[in-house]
């Protein structure tokens with residue numbers, strides 16, 4: 258039998274629900290914090306010494322002195338980004354980064370040609386995904402094609418690394434040549450030399466994580482898995498092809514962290530009381546906003562509903578700075594997320610923001626069901642691509658809004674309208690709301706101990 262000692266943090270929509278904040282908070286008393294999926298397409302905000310830090314690869318638990326932080330085998334890693342993140346953490350006074358950070362030698366390496374391929378694929382597509390252009394998809398593609406370069410390869414002899422890169426780039430170089438990107442054709446000698454040098458810098462962090470995980474599980478130590486991306490961006494279960502290239506659902510995060518499913522204690526779903534998406538793809542509760550087709554802000558004098566939410570929630574990408582598309586909370590998606598991600602309890606962030614939106618607009622809405630193909634449904638349908646029909650949200654409207662001040666520390670202190678909203682979330686999603694986010698810091702959180 259396995260000790261049940263693993264907590265998974267999982268995003269329930271299209272990312273940016275506030276996973277970093279909860280992952281950091283859960284890590285305070287954890288022994289190990291891990292990332293198992295994605296790469297530096299993720300941008301997780303944490304507050305350290307009153308300052309906002311954006312983490313793209315290093316697990317958020319790094320801001321507390323106790324946990325060992327592991328980048329698992331399922332992650333794709335840009336060595337440059339990782340090294341600059343380590344530097345940033347040290348410059349901000351985060352303690353013992355070198356002794357606490359570990360990276361699995363099995364994680365795959367994002368090389369410059371992956372970013373170039375990301376650009377190329379997006380450019381050639383009739384319907385681009387709107388990726389973060391970080392080379393995530395092409396890196397995972399190489400991994401699946403068994404021509405990926407792993408972190409272990411960076412510390413092998415130079416010629417071995419050069420051979421790997423030569424093998425990987427045979428087809429890519431033809432693509433670059435044929436598509437007017439001759440400047441991107443890879444010189445395997447140059448690239449292996451630069452990455453061998455990066456490998457030397459990363460060497461102290463590289464480990465076999467198997468024995469670490471084994472010891473932790475056998476001694477019932479607390480392990481937190483910090484999900485990146487989210488349910489609707491999942492390669493298998495999300496809005497394919499407008500998805501990312503990994504499996505951010507709970508099972509994918511466990512797999513990418515080399516953790517056995519039997520060790521799972523609790524999966525905490527993270528959602529927010531407003532809704533956002535960055536990049537292209539379906540978004541049933543999206544509100545009109547002053548954003549053009551390329552995702553750029555249009556100057557406006559009178560804000561549209563989406564502008565109101567974006568500005569009050571500061572919805573700008575943590576990784577790319579792109580303005581996020583905004584809308585109302587969507588409970589059918591959350592309902593579907595419950596089952597696909599095995600969510601036990603919910604953290605509902607941005608309750609403060611929703612209240613301000615209500616005060617600004619005079620109302621708030623929450624999507625409680627969809628009208629789809631002539632029927633009322635309470636889950637996210639699977640066949641949208643076939644029918645070409647966008648589920649039409651059915652809203653519950655609450656008149657007014659609320660503001661939450663620092664005296665509000667328990668569920669009972671919340672304004673009645675906010676409690677009505679939370680009860681609606683619980684009844685449609687069938688997930689108990691244990692955590693309520695009322696601000697960006699990890700203790701701007703109401704915890705319902707009775708759940």
Ligand code: GDP
Pocket residue numbers: 268272273274275276277278299300301302303570571574575605606607608609610693694695696697698701
């Ligand atoms: P992640 O990718 O899921 O970790 O989320 P991001 O860090 O990309 O985006 C979440 C944003 O919301 C960050 O700017 C957080 O500081 C902020 N945030 C998180 N929870 C709350 C909350 O309860 N209220 C408010 N006002 N901001 C929050």
Ligand code: IMO
Pocket residue numbers: 268271272273274298299300301386387388389390391392393394484485486487490499500501502535536537575
């Ligand atoms: P966190 O962990 C929001 C989106 C991109 C794009 C699609 C594919 O901070 O929640 P990719 O670069 O992964 O190939 O892009 O996925 N995307 C995210 N959106 N938050 C993220 O991560 C995201 N990671 C990827 O915008 O639509």
Ligand code: MG
Pocket residue numbers: 272273274299300301302575576
């Ligand atoms: Mg983010």
